[in-house]
Amino acid sequence: xxxxxxxxxxxxxxxxxxxxxxxxxxxxxxxxxxxxxxxxxxxxxxxxxxxxxxxxxxxxxxxxxxxxxxxxxxxxxxxxxxxxxxxxxxxxxxxxxxxxxxxxxxxxxxxxxxxxxxxxxxxxxxxxxxxxxxxxxxxxxxxxxxxxxxxxxxxxxxxxxxxxxxxxxxxxxxxxxxxxxxxxxxxxxxxxxxxxxxxxxxxxx
Numbered sequence: 001x002x003x004x005x006x007x008x009x010x011x012x013x014x015x016x017x018x019x020x021x022x023x024x025x026x027x028x029x030x031x032x033x034x035x036x037x038x039x040x041x042x043x044x045x046x047x048x049x050x051x052x053x054x055x056x057x058x059x060x061x062x063x064x065x066x067x068x069x070x071x072x073x074x075x076x077x078x079x080x081x082x083x084x085x086x087x088x089x090x091x092x093x094x095x096x097x098x099x100x101x102x103x104x105x106x107x108x109x110x111x112x113x114x115x116x117x118x119x120x121x122x123x124x125x126x127x128x129x130x131x132x133x134x135x136x137x138x139x140x141x142x143x144x145x146x147x148x149x150x151x152x153x154x155x156x157x158x159x160x161x162x163x164x165x166x167x168x169x170x171x172x173x174x175x176x177x178x179x180x181x182x183x184x185x186x187x188x189x190x191x192x193x194x195x196x197x198x199x200x201x202x203x204x205x
Contacts, residue, residue: 001059001189003052004121009182011049014042015146015174043085050078053117064120073113080106107147114143121185128191135184142173 054074060067084102118140126133149170 001056001185001192003056004060005182005185005189007049007051007053007056008185009049009178010045011053012174012178012181014045014049015150015177039085043082046081047078050074054078057117060117060120060124063124066116067120070113070117073109077106077109077113080109111144111147114147115140118143121188125184125188125191128188128195132184132188132191135180136188139177139181139184142177146170146173146177 054071057067057071057074061071080102084106118136122133122136122140125136
C-alpha cells in the first residue's frame with residue numbers, strides 16, 4: 001500500500017503540472033507549446049507513478065482477486081503511452097483519425113484500470129472504516145472525471161467558458177486528488193497494520 005500511495009501521488013502530481021492540457025480544452029489558441037525536456041519530465045512522472053502501482057497489485061489481489069487482471073493491463077498502458085510519447089517526440093504525424101482512436105482506446109483502458117483498482121481499495125477499506133471507503137470512492141469518481149476531460153477530445157472550446165476558470169477548477173480537483181488519495185491509502189495501510197497487531201497481540205510501533 002505504501003507503493004500504491006506513492007504511485008498515485010506521482011500520477012496526480014503530473015495532473016497538477018499539466019495545467020496547459022486543461023487550458024487546451026477550452027482555449028487551444030492560448031496553450032503554450034511544450035519543450036522536449038518538459039515532455040521528458042511528464043513521461044518520467046507517468047512511469048514513476050505506474051510502476052509502483054503495478055508492483056503493489058499482487059498484494060491487493062490477496063484481498064481482491066479481481067486486481068490480478070490489472071497487472072497485465074498496467075504494463076499495456078505503459079507500453080501504449082511510451083509508444084505514443086516516443087512517436088510524438090520524433091515528430092511523427094499519424095493523422096487525426098488514428099490519433100483520435102488511439103487516444104480513446106488509451107483513455108478507456110486507463111479509466112477501467114483506475115476505476116477497478118480504486119473500487120478494490122474501497123472494498124478493502126470498507127472492512128475497517130466506512131468513512132475511508134467513502135473517501136476512496138470519491139477519489140475514484142473525481143479521477144474518472146479528470147481523466148475523461150483530459151483524454152477525450154470533448155468540444156469544450158465551443159461552449160464559451162472562461163479558459164482560466166476551467167483550468168483553475170481542474171487544478172483544484174487534481175490537487176485534492178494528490179492529497180486525498182495518498183492520505184487515504186496510507187491511512188488504510190495503518191489500519192491494516194493495527195488490525196494485524198491487535199490479532200497477534202503485538203503493539204504497533
